[in-house]
Amino acid sequence: DTGVSQDPRHKITKRGQNVTFRCDPISEHNRLYWYRQTLGQGPEFLTYFQNEAQLEKSRLLSDRFSAERPKGSFSTLEIQRTEQGDSAMYLCASSRLPDRDRAGNTIYFGEGSWLTVV
Amino acid sequence: SQELEQSPQSLIVQEGKNLTINCTSSKTLYGLYWYKQKYGEGLIFLMMLQKGGEEKSHEKITAKLDEKKQQSSLHITASQPSHAGIYLCGADGRTNFGNEKLTFGTGTRLTIIP
Numbered sequence: 001d002t003g004v005s006q007d008p009r010h011k012i013t014k015r016g017q018n019v020t021f022r023c024d025p026i027s028e029h030n031r032l033y034w035y036r037q038t039l040g041q042g043p044e045f046l047t048y049f050q051n052e053a054q055l056e057k058s059r060l061l062s063d064r065f066s067a068e069r070p071k072g073s074f075s076t077l078e079i080q081r082t083e084q085g086d087s088a089m090y091l092c093a094s095s096r097l098p099d100r101d102r103a104g105n106t107i108y109f110g111e112g113s114w115l116t117v118v
Numbered sequence: 119s120q121e122l123e124q125s126p127q128s129l130i131v132q133e134g135k136n137l138t139i140n141c142t143s144s145k146t147l148y149g150l151y152w153y154k155q156k157y158g159e160g161l162i163f164l165m166m167l168q169k170g171g172e173e174k175s176h177e178k179i180t181a182k183l184d185e186k187k188q189q190s191s192l193h194i195t196a197s198q199p200s201h202a203g204i205y206l207c208g209a210d211g212r213t214n215f216g217n218e219k220l221t222f223g224t225g226t227r228l229t230i231i232p
Contacts (some may be wrong), residue, residue, distance in 0.1 A: 004160075035220075042122075042206050042222030043161070054220060091160060107151065107220070109161035 002026070004110035006092050012116045013082055020030030020078045021113045032075050033093040033107065034067055038062065043091055049075060050097070082117045089114050120145045122207055124223035136195050141207035143188040150190045151208040151220065152181050160226045161206065164192075195230075202230045206227050 005024040013019050025032045029095045031050050035043035035112040046065070051072040061067075064082075079086055089112040095105040121144040141150065148184045152163040170185025172197045178201075180193045194201055196231045204227050208220035 006160075039222065042208070042224050045219045045221070048219065058219075089158075093161075099204075106163055106166055108163055109153070111160040112158075114158070 004092055004094050004108050006090075006110040006111060006113045010114045010116075012118060015084060015117055016081055018078065018080045019082055019115060020076050020082045021090050021092075021115075022076070023075045023092030023094075023110060025074070025092070026108055029094035029098070029108075030067055030072075030097045031095045031105070031107075033095075034047060034075070035091040035093065035109075035114070037091055038087075046077075046090075072106050079115070082115075084117045087115055087117045120209065120221045122209060122221055122223035123156075124205075124207060124226050127224070128225060128227040128229070130229045131197050132229060133198060134196055136193065137197055137228070138193045138194075139205050141190045141192070141208055141209075141223055145188065145191070147183065147185055147188050147190065147209055149210060150183055152190070152192055153206045153208065155204045155206060155225070156181045157204070164205075197228075197230050199232060202228055 004026055007022045011019055033048040034046040036046055037043040045058050046061050047067050049069040052069050064080045067077045091109055091112045093107050093109040095107040123142045124209045125140045151166050152164040154164055155161050165181045167183035169199045173182045178195045204225040206222050208222040210220055
């Protein structure tokens with residue numbers, strides 16, 4: 001496995017600009033997750049996909065945030081009209097579908113994309 | 119909603135010593151993940167526990183799940199500098215063990231003194 005890949009790793013943007021992050025999950029992983037992490041805190045769930053379907057969104061995901069996974073492979077997370085409060089690390093993760101007959105699904109995280117809004 | 123509390127928040131240990139990190143849930147634990155994170159980097163998967171009483175080990179790290187106490191512990195034996203980092207526990211309190219939506223603790227920062 002090549003692991004979960006995220007791009008860019010770092011992004012500095014001016015307030016009001018739009019930014020987009022890309023995530024390439026581990027191949028054959030049906031599920032893809034987005035989390036946000038601020039300094040000193042654990043990651044917070046934003047949304048997840050099963051194949052191309054977005055199955056759940058957190059209240060943290062305001063109208064300015066949109067995530068897509070058009071072909072059930074890579075995903076993008078776009079933030080429109082960025083605010084300083086959006087500064088955080090955005091983590092992507094992926095996993096296989098759960099199967100209770102096996103050991104369960106391990107969720108693998110990428111290296112994260114740091115966003116700084118100035 | 120489920121909350122996970124980790125203790126201690128930070129730990130400074132001399133190399134070679136043993137240590138334990140605890141993770142306590144406000145709700146029943148149906149499964150629990152342990153991850154390690156270096157500052158500014160992603161999460162590295164350590165272990166996943168699914169059943170009450172389950173115990174797993176990998177190299178010098180052992181994790182246990184006490185379902186009744188809604189608690190998990192992570193124990194490191196003979197700590198090494200490579201063990202330094204932030205340890206995070208994550209869980210999905212829902213009965214369907216799909217773990218679609220993990221709630222994480224705030225982490226335990228481990229420092230190893232040579």
